[in-house]
Amino acid sequence: MIYLDHAATAMKRPDQVAEAVAAAMCSTGNSARGAHKASLDASRLIFDTRKKLCQFFHGENPSQIEFTMNATESLNIAIKGVLNQGDHVITTVLEHNSVLRPLYEMERKGVELTILSCDEKGRVDVRDFAGSIRRNTRAIFCTHASNLTGNIIDIQAVGEIAKAYGILFGVDASQTAGVIPIDVKEYGIDILCFTGHKSLLGPQGTGGMYVREGEKVRPLKSGGSGILTYQKEHPAQMPERLEAGTLNGHGIAGLNVALAYLQETGIETIRTFELKLMRQFYEGVRQIKGVTLYGDFETSLRCPIVALNLGDCDSSKVSDELYLEYEIAVRSGGHCAPLMHRALGTEKQGAVRFSFSHYNTAEEVETAIQAVRELASGL
Numbered sequence: 350m351i352y353l354d355h356a357a358t359a360m361k362r363p364d365q366v367a368e369a370v371a372a373a374m375c376s377t378g379n380s381a382r383g384a385h386k387a388s389l390d391a392s393r394l395i396f397d398t399r400k401k402l403c404q405f406f407h408g409e410n411p412s413q414i415e416f417t418m419n420a421t422e423s424l425n426i427a428i429k430g431v432l433n434q435g436d437h438v439i440t441t442v443l444e445h446n447s448v449l450r451p452l453y454e455m456e457r458k459g460v461e462l463t464i465l466s467c468d469e470k471g472r473v474d475v476r477d478f479a480g481s482i483r484r485n486t487r488a489i490f491c492t493h494a495s496n497l498t499g500n501i502i503d504i505q506a507v508g509e510i511a512k513a514y515g516i517l518f519g520v521d522a523s524q525t526a527g528v529i530p531i532d533v534k535e536y537g538i539d540i541l542c543f544t545g546h547k548s549l550l551g552p553q554g555t556g557g558m559y560v561r562e563g564e565k566v567r568p569l570k571s572g573g574s575g576i577l578t579y580q581k582e583h584p585a586q587m588p589e590r591l592e593a594g595t596l597n598g599h600g601i602a603g604l605n606v607a608l609a610y611l612q613e614t615g616i617e618t619i620r621t622f623e624l625k626l627m628r629q630f631y632e633g634v635r636q637i638k639g640v641t642l643y644g645d646f647e648t649s650l651r652c653p654i655v656a657l658n659l660g661d662c663d664s665s666k667v668s669d670e671l672y673l674e675y676e677i678a679v680r681s682g683g684h685c686a687p688l689m690h691r692a693l694g695t696e697k698q699g700a701v702r703f704s705f706s707h708y709n710t711a712e713e714v715e716t717a718i719q720a721v722r723e724l725a726s727g728l
Contacts, residue, residue, distance in 0.1 A: 351677045351713045356496055356524060356654055356704035362550045363610045366603040370552055373602035379595055382575050391598045398605040405608060406541060407532040408559050415558045415591045416601060420523040421447040423542035423558040426591055427519050428452060428490060430566035434459030436487035441465045441473050442688035443495040448521055467692050470645040471498040475506045488517035494524040497686045498644030499654030508537030523547060524652050527611055528620050539564050551604030554597050566591060619707045623653035626705040626714050631655050633718035639725040643693050643700060653705040660728040664699035675720040679703050
């Protein structure tokens with residue numbers, strides 16, 4: 350199988366990730382739930398991973414890193430934890446449902462919502478953020494990159510706008526964490542939400558968020574914390590404030606070694622190769638008759654994603670043919686990005702998304718190009 354669906358989840362990971370998970374399952378206990386070696390080993394492992402993530406995103410304090418199951422949980426905690434009735438929030442049509450649905454839920458509770466549009470290539474004009482700010486604007490929540498087109502939002506520019514107006518800036522880094530550098534302090538990010546199982550190359554069931562020191566987020570959950578047992582309220586200090594219950598220590602062990610791999614290999618090296626593969630595919634399919642491409646390929650700063658359609662064929666049919674006839678795995682349909690599809694006019698057809706990893710090869714990309722060429726010839 351040629352796996353070209355890395356925007357959904359990484360398939361190939363460093364071997365040491367699975368080895369670390371297996372080792373942790375046989376050796377670590379429950380963090381902060383005992384003074385014995387197994388529990389202390391778990392606590393040390395989790396704290397070390399917090400430190401690695403804090404350094405990776407250039408945060409101030411490892412205690413500002415919270416562990417979650419995935420970016421969706423992080424975004425729910427962030428959005429529901431900072432917005433209140435009467436607040437105004439700004440987002441974009443590029444968003445995944447993990448941003449949109451919590452925002453719609455808050456809208457039903459009295460939060461005012463502005464959704465910024467994009468141009469025909471799926472690009473958002475960052476000046477629109479400033480133009481949409483009101484007296485009651487509490488926050489901007491936006492994606493760093495579209496999971497459909499791979500287009501990047503200039504989050505540094507958006508962060509400067511948020512800082513100038515004194516509003517909170519939250520970023521969904523699901524598609525970029527691990528492949529594009531993110532400096533939360535330089536970019537003015539107050540809350541960064543990320544998942545561990547995509548470009549961070551960790552196991553599924555791992556994710557997290559960075560919360561700037563001094564920013565108060567209401568907990569989404571409460572319960573066991575391992576400390577302050579006799580207190581009726583969940584602990585208020587970070588990181589326990591937003592972490593209730595047993596953490597996924599086994600998965601975090603895998604994420605820990607994945608972060609070490611990224612640091613050793615260099616995300617610049619990884620990104621350069623992935624974008625080379627993406628560009629090879631793009632150049633190979635863009636002039637095939639019947640192929641329609643979506644996104645901005647004029648810039649080099651983007652995610653390694655190419656979304657396309659063949660004539661008026663349903664995207665799921667194309668995806669099925671790619672797998673059944675060529676054993677090429679891609680993603681079709683709506684990609685949990687309804688407003689992006691609406692903006693591109695692909696609501697009914699969907700799109701076929703190819704997403705690349707540094708574990709892919711030029712030969713695999715060439716096979717995918719030939720498969721698209723052959724399918725397009727049958728239109």
